[in-house]
Amino acid sequence: MAAGEQITEDQLAQISGVSRTPVREAVRRLEDELLLVRSDTKRLFVADWSRDDIEEMFVLRQMLEGHAAERAASRLSREQIAALEAVNRDLTAAVEQASPDVARFLEANRAFHDVIIDAAQSPRLAQLLARLVEAPVVLRTARTYTREDLLQSARDHDELIAAFTARDPDWARAVMGSHLRRAFHTFARAVGPTKERDAAA
Amino acid sequence: MAAGEQITEDQLAQISGVSRTPVREAVRRLEDELLLVRSDTKRLFVADWSRDDIEEMFVLRQMLEGHAAERAASRLSREQIAALEAVNRDLTAAVEQASPDVARFLEANRAFHDVIIDAAQSPRLAQLLARLVEAPVVLRTARTYTREDLLQSARDHDELIAAFTARDPDWARAVMGSHLRRAFHTFARAVGPTKERDAAA
DNA sequence: CGGGAGCAATTTGTATACAATAACCCGTGC
DNA sequence: GCACGGGTTATTGTATACAAATTGCTCCCG
Structure with missing residues (x-):
């Protein structure tokens, strides 16, 4: 739905076919993730993420996930490293095809990062990152990837x-x-110059 | 209530004198803050924070709030800097008395850090920090402060x-x-050696 | 023609009732 | 004596009804 648009809990309930009670809990999560925002007096709107918003998300993610990688380096078990290798083989295979399988790439990519976060052994860090790495944003970012971008991701994973x-x-x-x-700059390149607000639906 | 103890939404509802519906929303927040945890199958328990848990919280807070301070340095308005000075004068006054006013210290301390986070102009960063800086933990930490610790905090603020x-x-x-x-080490000193789990109620 | 008061409609917040699921107790068979 | 079911209790999940709050419209008055 369109950015900035108002939406009511009732509408979401009818769309999902459940009552407002579970919808309210879901809305709370989406508010936490800043995908929905409440107006001055509790009315609900779909958020409008600017390019700067997305950059800030990447900066925070870089800080936290960098910390996770640092911790994981001295904590990963041999089995976990083997798992990373397996996952990245799959990711590479998904990307090396003539027409890359983006869905498979995304799933493998998520699995890869999940192993690292898990190995960092910090529930709070994991929780903060979960709040930060929003599926819709990651998805939109991934759509802008070229085949070469995807291959570079695979190489990054190898170096990790x-x-x-x-x-x-x-x-x-x-x-x-x-x-x-780099992922941020790939995204920024696709979205265009800094000044414009992001109007994707 | 005791760490590790089971608690039901119904009990919390009766204690607070409201129905389970608003209690459930509050519980969700406390779960986010890891003050309550859900057992394997959705049953609710009050969390048991180890010393390592608290250290991890401080590490993350240091990373994020350090970033906030970095951003604030180039964004704080003259008025905001003046506000910081005023708040820290109040904080210092609360601490310099013969018997320090810890409640007043805490309030001033929170106001001080809030100005910085606000000046950092990053809603996501503010949100992550809000999840991290839990009142109960901060309170327990502050209780362990000596007068000299409190004075050192005031001096830190001056240097900031x-x-x-x-x-x-x-x-x-x-x-x-x-x-x-330093705040972490002050806390750690009070809690005792690393090996012991924190059993405060 | 503009501004504001008050009423109607919309939207969120809370309570209650019921459904679904998990834990527990107890008896039975081996 | 112990593992395994069966049924009961406890606990969480969802729906519905209603209360509180906010918006916006309308109509009256200057």
């Missing part, structure tokens, strides 16, 4: 695995940082 | 103001970092 294998926290953090920062 | 006045982001971040890291 190398950093983990070497048990080098600084290396891991640095790779994660450039990985995410 | 100096960093802001100089418009030096790196300085601001560094001061904020040591400010929060």
